[in-house]
Amino acid sequence: MSKSTFKLHGQLLAFVIRDGYKVKYLRVAVENKELWVKLPKKVRKALDPRLTPGCYLKIKGIQKLQKTGKTDFTAKSVKLVNATPSERPQATPRRDKAQARILVCGKSACRKRGGQQLCNALEAKLSDRGLEDHVQIKTTGCLKACKKGPNMIVMPDKTHYRQVEVHEAAAIVEEHFADQQPAVAQSRSDRAAVLNAASERLVNVNS
Numbered sequence: 001m002s003k004s005t006f007k008l009h010g011q012l013l014a015f016v017i018r019d020g021y022k023v024k025y026l027r028v029a030v031e032n033k034e035l036w037v038k039l040p041k042k043v044r045k046a047l048d049p050r051l052t053p054g055c056y057l058k059i060k061g062i063q064k065l066q067k068t069g070k071t072d073f074t075a076k077s078v079k080l081v082n083a084t085p086s087e088r089p090q091a092t093p094r095r096d097k098a099q100a101r102i103l104v105c106g107k108s109a110c111r112k113r114g115g116q117q118l119c120n121a122l123e124a125k126l127s128d129r130g131l132e133d134h135v136q137i138k139t140t141g142c143l144k145a146c147k148k149g150p151n152m153i154v155m156p157d158k159t160h161y162r163q164v165e166v167h168e169a170a171a172i173v174e175e176h177f178a179d180q181q182p183a184v185a186q187s188r189s190d191r192a193a194v195l196n197a198a199s200e201r202l203v204n205v206n207s
């Protein structure tokens with residue numbers, strides 16, 4: 001396991017809350033990748049209360065490369081920065097609706113863990129929102145995380161969700177595809193509450 005320091009400048013996407021109130025990770029967008037940065041207790045206590053999703057941060061810390069190839073990031077300091085417009089990442093191009101799809105692992109380990117019920121719940125939500133013609137659900141081969149099923153990837157964001165609960169399907173559809181048709185009134189905070197739980201298990205396949 002190799003260890004080194006890191007410095008990054010990115011945009012805060014969300015807080016990952018554990019035990020009901022502890023901010024355990026920050027989800028940060030850095031050059032089109034999403035990183036999860038762990039907050040030790042000391043750093044958590046020193047967090048700037050002005051931090052909100054969308055703000056820009058400078059984070060320093062330690063990164064460890066695991067045997068699995070995954071890199072863990074742990075913050076030593078988190079600073080709020082006022083990015084000038086030229087420093088801000090380019091806006092993400094609007095998604096091509098034709099590419100919108102949800103890939104759900106169709107192999108046995110994921111099916112045993114509720115993959116089929118998850119597909120049903122996703123279909124029901126898409127139908128409910130009138131999105132069944134815009135977003136395809138497809139089953140895939142093994143996504144190499146069998147013990148953490150059911151697994152799925154939302155395209156074109158390439159966002160990989162693990163251990164998805166059936167009741168989280170609706171919030172995930174809202175999060176990724178709410179802009180595909182006139183919005184149905186559902187508060188973002190309602191969605192965020194459910195997504196916080198799901199996003200604790202989220203891995204961006206780009207990272």
Ligand code: FES
Nearest residue numbers: 105107110143146
């Ligand atoms: S069976 Fe679903 S990830 Fe392997």
